[in-house]
Every structure is written in structure tokens, then in C-alpha cells.
Amino acid sequence: MRVLAALSGGVDSAVAAARAVDAGHQVTGIHLALARHPTSYRSGARGCCTLEDAHDARRAADVLGIPFYVWDLSERFHEDVVEDFLDEYAAGRTPHPCLRCNERIKFAAVLDRALGLGFDAVATGHYARLRTGRDGGVELHRAADGGKDQSYVLGVLTQPQLAHALFPLGDSLKSDVRREAAGRGLLVADKPDSHDLCFVSDGDTAGWLRERLTERPGDPVRHAGDIVDDATGEVLGHHRGSYGFTVGQRKGLGIERPTADGRPRFVLAIEPSSGTVRVGPREGLSVDRITAGRPRWSGEAPPGALSAGVQLRAHGAEHRAVVSVTGNDVEIRLLEPAQGVAPGQSAVIYAGTRVVGSATIESTRHARSVTG
Amino acid sequence: MDQPATTVYLDHAATTPMLPEAIQAMAEHLGDVGNPSSLHAAGRSARRVVEESRERIAQALGSRPGEVVFTSGGTESDNLAVKGIFWARRTEDPRRVRILSSSVEHHAVLDALAWLETFAQARVELLPVDASGAVEVAALRAAVERDPASVALVSVMSANNEVGTLQPVAEVVAIAADHGIPVHTDAVQALGQVPVDFGTLGVDALTLTGHKVGGPFGVGALVLRREVAVTPLLHGGGQERDIRSGTLDTPAIAGLARAVELSVRHQAEHALRVGRLRDDLVRGVQEQVPDALLNGDPVRRLPGNAHLTFPGCQGDSLLMLLDARGIACSTGSACSAGVPQPSHVLVAMGRSDDSARSSLRFSLGRTSTAQDVAALVAAIGPVVERARLSGSRAAVGR
Numbered sequence: 001m002r003v004l005a006a007l008s009g010g011v012d013s014a015v016a017a018a019r020a021v022d023a024g025h026q027v028t029g030i031h032l033a034l035a036r037h038p039t040s041y042r043s044g045a046r047g048c049c050t051l052e053d054a055h056d057a058r059r060a061a062d063v064l065g066i067p068f069y070v071w072d073l074s075e076r077f078h079e080d081v082v083e084d085f086l087d088e089y090a091a092g093r094t095p096h097p098c099l100r101c102n103e104r105i106k107f108a109a110v111l112d113r114a115l116g117l118g119f120d121a122v123a124t125g126h127y128a129r130l131r132t133g134r135d136g137g138v139e140l141h142r143a144a145d146g147g148k149d150q151s152y153v154l155g156v157l158t159q160p161q162l163a164h165a166l167f168p169l170g171d172s173l174k175s176d177v178r179r180e181a182a183g184r185g186l187l188v189a190d191k192p193d194s195h196d197l198c199f200v201s202d203g204d205t206a207g208w209l210r211e212r213l214t215e216r217p218g219d220p221v222r223h224a225g226d227i228v229d230d231a232t233g234e235v236l237g238h239h240r241g242s243y244g245f246t247v248g249q250r251k252g253l254g255i256e257r258p259t260a261d262g263r264p265r266f267v268l269a270i271e272p273s274s275g276t277v278r279v280g281p282r283e284g285l286s287v288d289r290i291t292a293g294r295p296r297w298s299g300e301a302p303p304g305a306l307s308a309g310v311q312l313r314a315h316g317a318e319h320r321a322v323v324s325v326t327g328n329d330v331e332i333r334l335l336e337p338a339q340g341v342a343p344g345q346s347a348v349i350y351a352g353t354r355v356v357g358s359a360t361i362e363s364t365r366h367a368r369s370v371t372g
Numbered sequence: 373m374d375q376p377a378t379t380v381y382l383d384h385a386a387t388t389p390m391l392p393e394a395i396q397a398m399a400e401h402l403g404d405v406g407n408p409s410s411l412h413a414a415g416r417s418a419r420r421v422v423e424e425s426r427e428r429i430a431q432a433l434g435s436r437p438g439e440v441v442f443t444s445g446g447t448e449s450d451n452l453a454v455k456g457i458f459w460a461r462r463t464e465d466p467r468r469v470r471i472l473s474s475s476v477e478h479h480a481v482l483d484a485l486a487w488l489e490t491f492a493q494a495r496v497e498l499l500p501v502d503a504s505g506a507v508e509v510a511a512l513r514a515a516v517e518r519d520p521a522s523v524a525l526v527s528v529m530s531a532n533n534e535v536g537t538l539q540p541v542a543e544v545v546a547i548a549a550d551h552g553i554p555v556h557t558d559a560v561q562a563l564g565q566v567p568v569d570f571g572t573l574g575v576d577a578l579t580l581t582g583h584k585v586g587g588p589f590g591v592g593a594l595v596l597r598r599e600v601a602v603t604p605l606l607h608g609g610g611q612e613r614d615i616r617s618g619t620l621d622t623p624a625i626a627g628l629a630r631a632v633e634l635s636v637r638h639q640a641e642h643a644l645r646v647g648r649l650r651d652d653l654v655r656g657v658q659e660q661v662p663d664a665l666l667n668g669d670p671v672r673r674l675p676g677n678a679h680l681t682f683p684g685c686q687g688d689s690l691l692m693l694l695d696a697r698g699i700a701c702s703t704g705s706a707c708s709a710g711v712p713q714p715s716h717v718l719v720a721m722g723r724s725d726d727s728a729r730s731s732l733r734f735s736l737g738r739t740s741t742a743q744d745v746a747a748l749v750a751a752i753g754p755v756v757e758r759a760r761l762s763g764s765r766a767a768v769g770r
Binding site: 071 | 688689692693695696758759761762763
């Protein structure tokens with residue numbers, strides 16, 4: 001096959017490309033330039049988007065003996081991922097931009113262009129497995145390395161996207177991948193894993209959001225608001241912008257008055273139109289009913305209701321649930337309550353190790369608090 | 373798996389193979405000991421090579437030997453000319469704060485000017501160009517005559533490195549000379565392709581570099597009229613009349629001199645041969661891709677340059693597809709990350725960003741053959757078709 005290997009400049013994508021070469025594919029390496037104004041050097045442990053990362057990607061391609069190009073997707077990335085991330089935060093939701101990037105950039109803009117140029121597949125260093133299902137379709141499964149499994153951020157991929165994807169690391173442990181990189185003479189073998197959001201260069205997401213959201217004229221979130229006790233309605237404090245909060249957050253609430261019983265308060269809800277941040281005890285975070293929309297199915301849409309596993313955040317636990325699908329509406333009933341589930345997050349639905357699909361969380365509630 | 377090697381090299385404007393004679397001239401001195409600034413026999417021997425090289429270059433370019441200042445190449449020569457002359461002229465008369473240049477200069481000039489604007493209170497005026505990329509002489513005249521006493525320097529390239537358009541340097545010189553304003557020209561691309569004579573041209577400073585004329589990388593010169601004051605950028609041992617400190621690279625200078633000498637001597641026949649190949653290339657490509665558009669002046673252009681817009685294609689897709697077939701060309705200018713930016717030259721010529729991103733430069737040189745042109749013509753049809761497909765494909769899974 002003719003394979004386009006996306007090289008981030010990190011160890012995983014380099015080894016993934018190397019394995020694609022070993023498998024006999026005709027491999028071309030590309031590095032995606034996603035930042036509109038790339039910085040020269042990494043700060044912290046980020047793993048892409050700087051000129052240094054582009055350099056590392058190029059050197060990996062040299063070692064593998066494959067052609068290498070840089071593709072400028074900064075405009076698309078800004079529109080589809082960064083602006084979307086800002087919109088979601090402005091609306092009081094907590095999105096995960098990596099899913100958006102996989103959905104719109106890596107397995108859409110890049111894949112489209114690759115197919116147009118005559119490539120058959122795009123290979124990445126994601127930890128996830130692809131298998132051929134009984135119906136002949138491609139199934140997406142969790143990786144062998146449970147600690148590194150990235151099937152969650154790939155849960156937005158549909159069958160046409162999966163049909164042209166290659167994840168050569170799905171069967172491997174991260175430690176083995178590092179060892180293999182060293183054995184292959186790849187200089188990125190010891191490069192730290194990337195984390196945080198690649199477009200927030202110093203890792204200060206709240207500061208980054210504040211800077212950008214306050215620049216948007218007329219945005220309700222630029223206004224400061226009240227921090228309110230969810231049970232009593234009492235105003236406990238004020239804040240500079242609701243984007244600084246996420247559901248489930250405990251630290252940095254800036255409330256000076258302790259609770260009567262001395263137990264910590266958590267952010268339970270964010271109301272961006274009024275700027276109100278509702279806080280309360282840990283129990284208030286418990287939810288067992290989730291309404292989600294914008295479903296994306298890996299294969300056929302599941303019929304009616306299914307008993308499934310649901311993962312609510314990257315590297316989060318899998319919850320047992322009953323999932324009912326009606327058109328674009330996905331109702332998730334958790335068998336045990338979960339905590340800190342925020343609108344905007346993606347719920348990825350699993351049948352065993354297989355990804356069924358994903359949906360974006362719109363609202364949550366606790367059955368008892370509704371009925372009782 | 374081996375990646376395909378380049379078999380059809382059509383990027384001579386980026387760099388062109390060294391002439392065998394230049395390799396030989398350079399190799400002769402690589403084993404020599406002796407710093408040209410040293411006073412002993414070994415030093416004198418090296419110095420002799422440097423001075424003979426200087427004389428050969430001066431002879432080829434119609435300048436005096438003492439006017440040839442060796443540098444590390446085009447970028448340094450451009451920086452030395454633009455910054456050095458600006459500083460010296462403004463020191464003489466603090467009213468001289470304006471620099472007039474064109475909007476299609478190489479970044480070695482443009483970015484040096486931007487730096488002067490930010491850090492040295494220069495006022496830079498970039499003159500517009502016409503649709504072919506030639507600087508508008510009337511605009512220059514108007515800019516000079518508005519306040520001649522405030523102009524420190526005019527810098528206009530001899531030929532554009534992207535679209536190949538020759539600039540009206542003689543007219544620029546005539547306008548500036550009326551007011552005693554020095555003129556710098558970047559002749560990196562022009563040398564060896566069109567006649568370049570320092571004396572006839574009448575400029576005060578001229579940039580050239582070795583690796584574009586069959587000489588080695590990392591060496592070039594600024595030809596600078598003796599009467600023109602220049603403030604040095606590099607301070608140290610006082611080499612090159614105190615204008616450019618740094619130990620002279622004897623072997624590289626020997627190679628440079630040989631390349632300049634030969635490329636000037638063979639310029640006319642080279643231009644004729646390469647110009648014919650270029651015309652065949654443009655005709656052949658346009659037969660395969662009828663809507664391909666030749667950019668730049670159709671006549672007043674570098675003989676080795678063919679710069680074409682392929683509507684509906686991304687330039688970097690075309691480059692990648694041609695590269696996979698062993699054909700090397702260029703999208704114009706590349707930033708350090710290797711990300712193709714829309715060419716500032718095409719944008720200055722009035723093109724949209726999209727049109728600017730849909731362009732390729734093919735540049736021919738001494739080693740180019742009819743087979744190279746035939747190979748490109750054979751490949752370009754399918755490649756353009758493929759690139760168009762990749763640009764217009766409906767999104768998967770959206």
C-alpha cells in the first residue's frame with residue numbers, strides 16, 4: 001500500500017512509520033504544521049507544533065529513508081479545532097480538542113488530501129487496534145497497553161475513516177516502543193510523552209482561554225460572575241470568567257468561607273449566560289443519566305438499546321451502562337453513578353474492547369435528585 | 373525501502389551543481405596551510421590565491437579588485453549592503469532615514485530592512501511592482517523626488533529569484549544618481565544568466581554568491597564602489613579593508629573566482645541554450661495543461677526561469693507528486709519549518725493567496741537537458757490531474 005505516515009516529532013509516530021516501512025508499504029512521512037505562529041522551542045513536555053518538533057520528525061524520516069514533507073494545516077486547525085474549543089468553552093462546556101482534531105484534521109483534511117494524492121491509508125502513532133469484523137468492516141478496539149490506550153480519542157472516527165487508517169502500535173507496550181525506537185537509532189526514543197493541549201504553549205489553559213475569550217466582543221463569558229451555593233442559592237464569591245472552571249473542579253475556587261461541616265466544595269455546574277458557577281458537596285457531582293448528541297458510529301448505528309461500557313474522558317474509567325439510541329439522540333443510563341461529568345465531553349461507547357461510537361454530552365442529571 | 377532519487381533536477385535557482393573547474397580550483401587549496409593574513413611564506417602564498425581570485429572576479433564583473441569584498445554568501449552581502457550603507461549614510465547626515473526598495477526583494481533584503489525599521493528607526497518604503505513583477509519606476513521617481521535628501525539608500529534586485537523578471541536597474545540608477553543616492557542590487561540570480569557588468573550598470577553595491585553560479589556554498593562577495601562608505605557588521609581582525617572581519621576561506625574563494633569567471637565568460641551561449649530549453653518547457657507544459665499560466669515578464673526574464681501557476685492545484689501537492697517521480701522543482705519560497713507560504717512576490721504582483729499557492733518554479737541550469745524537459749512534460753499532465761483531485765475531494769466522514 002501507499003501509506004502516508006503522520007510524524008509528530010515524537011517517538012510513537014516515528015516507530016509507527018518504521019513499522020509501516022517494515023510491513024512493506026511505500027511510506028511517505030508528513031509533519032502537520034498546526035500552529036499559525038510556531039514557536040522555535042518546546043516549553044514543557046509538549047510533543048508537536050514547534051519548529052523543533054518538525055525537525056525531530058524530519059530526522060526520523062531521514063533515519064527511515066522515507067520522503068518527508070511539511071503540510072500546513074494551520075488554518076484548518078484553527079477553524080475546526082481551536083475556534084471550536086473556544087466556542088465550546090464560551091458556552092460553558094468542556095470539550096476535548098484531540099477528538100476534534102482526529103475527526104476533522106488527521107482523518108479528514110489530511111486523509112482526504114492523501115487519498116486524492118493516491119495514498120491508500122494514513123498511519124499514526126495512536127495506541128489502538130484495528131480488526132476486520134465479521135461483516136467485513138473495520139473495527140476499532142482498545143490497545144494492548146491499557147495505560148496508553150487511545151481508542152477514546154479515536155472514538156469519533158466513522159467507517160470510511162477507519163477503512164483508511166493504520167495504527168501500527170496497537171499491539172505494543174509503550175516501553176517496548178521506546179526500546180524499539182532506540183534499537184532503530186531514532187533519536188526521539190527518550191523524548192517525553194506529550195500531554196496538555198498542543199496549542200496552549202505554556203500549558204496554562206485557563207490563562208490562554210481568558211486571553212482569547214476576553215478579546216471576543218459581546219461574549220457573555222468575558223463577564224465576571226457569582227459563585228453560588230447550589231443548595232441554598234447563597235452567593236459565596238465572585239470570579240473573573242466562567243471559563244476558568246470545569247465541572248468537578250475543587251481547587252482554586254477562591255471561596256474564603258469554609259462550609260459549615262468543613263467538607264470541600266466542587267463545581268457542579270456552569271451557567272455561561274449569567275456567569276454563575278454553582279458549587280456544592282461531592283455528592284452533587286454524581287450523575288447516572290447522560291443525554292448526548294452528535295453521535296458518530298464506528299460502524300452501523302446500534303439498534304435501539306444496548307448494554308455497553310462507556311468512557312467519559314480520556315484515560316477515564318469505563319462505566320457499565322445501558323445506551324439507548326434514537327436517531328441522533330443518545331441516552332446513557334449508568335448502572336453506578338459517575339462524578340465530574342461535564343457537558344461538552346465525549347462519551348465513547350464500547351462493546352467489550354470494541355468501540356461502537358461516540359456522542360457529545362449535552363446534559364447530565366441524577367435520577368434520584370430528579371425523582372426525589 | 374529507498375526513496376526515489378532526483379533524476380530530473382529543475383531547481384537550479386535554489387542551487388546549481390559546481391563546475392568541475394571550480395571543484396578543481398577549490399580542491400587544489402584544501403590541503404594548503406596558511407592564513408592569508410599571516411606574514412610568513414605560507415600566509416603570503418594563501419594571500420596570493422585570495423588576491424588573484426579577487427582580481428579575476430573584478431575582471432569578470434568590470435570592477436576594480438579593491439571593490440570586491442568577500443563574504444559568506446548572498447544573505448551576508450545583502451545585509452552588509454543594506455545595513456552598512458544605511459548606517460554610514462545616516463551617520464554622515466541624520467536626515468537620511470529612508471530606504472527605498474521593491475516589494476519583491478529576496479528575504480535577505482526585506483528582512484534586513486524590516487530589522488532596520490524596528491531597531492534603527494529606518495523608514496522603509498517598498499515600491500510596488502507591475503503584474504509582471506517589475507518595479508514601477510515612476511513610483512520610485514516620485515518617492516525619491518518627494519524628499520531626496522532623506523533617502524539613505526535604494527536597493528532593487530537585478531532579477532527576481534521567484535518569477536525571473538528582470539528589474540529596470542539602469543533606470544533606478546539614473547533616478548538615484550541625480551540625487552547622489554547610492555544603489556544596491558542583489559544580482560545573485562542574474563549573474564551568469566544575463567550580462568552583469570558592475571561598471572556599466574553604475575550601481576554602488578552588488579551582491580553575488582558562489583553556489584548559484586557553479587561555485588561552492590558558503591562564499592560570496594559584495595562588490596562595493598570604493599567611494600561608498602559602509603559600516604561593518606562583523607568586527608574583528610580587520611580583513612577586507614576593515615569592512616568584513618573574519619579569516620578568509622582561501623579554497624572557497626578560489627572556487628568562487630573560477631565559477632564567476634567561467635559563468636560570465638559563457639553567459640551568452642548559456643542563456644541561448646537554456647532559454648531555448650525553457651521555452652520548450654513552457655510550451656510543453658502548456659500543451660499538457662492548457663490553463664497553466666506563465667508568471668513574470670514573458671520576455672524580460674531570466675533565461676533559465678519558468679514560473680507557472682496551475683489553477684486548482686496546491687503547489688506543494690504538485691511538488692510532492694513530481695518529487696515522487698524524481699523531478700525536483702520549487703514552490704518558490706519556503707520558511708524554516710518547510711511550510712510553503714504564499715509567495716510575497718506573487719502577492720505583490722496582485723495575485724490572490726490561492727493563486728500564489730498554486731504555483732511552481734522550474735529553473736534550468738548548465739546541466740539541464742532536453743531529456744529533463746521531456747520528462748517533466750510527460751509527467752505534468754497526470755500530476756496536475758492528481759493534484760486537482762486531492763484539492764477538490766469531498767471530506768471523508770463529514
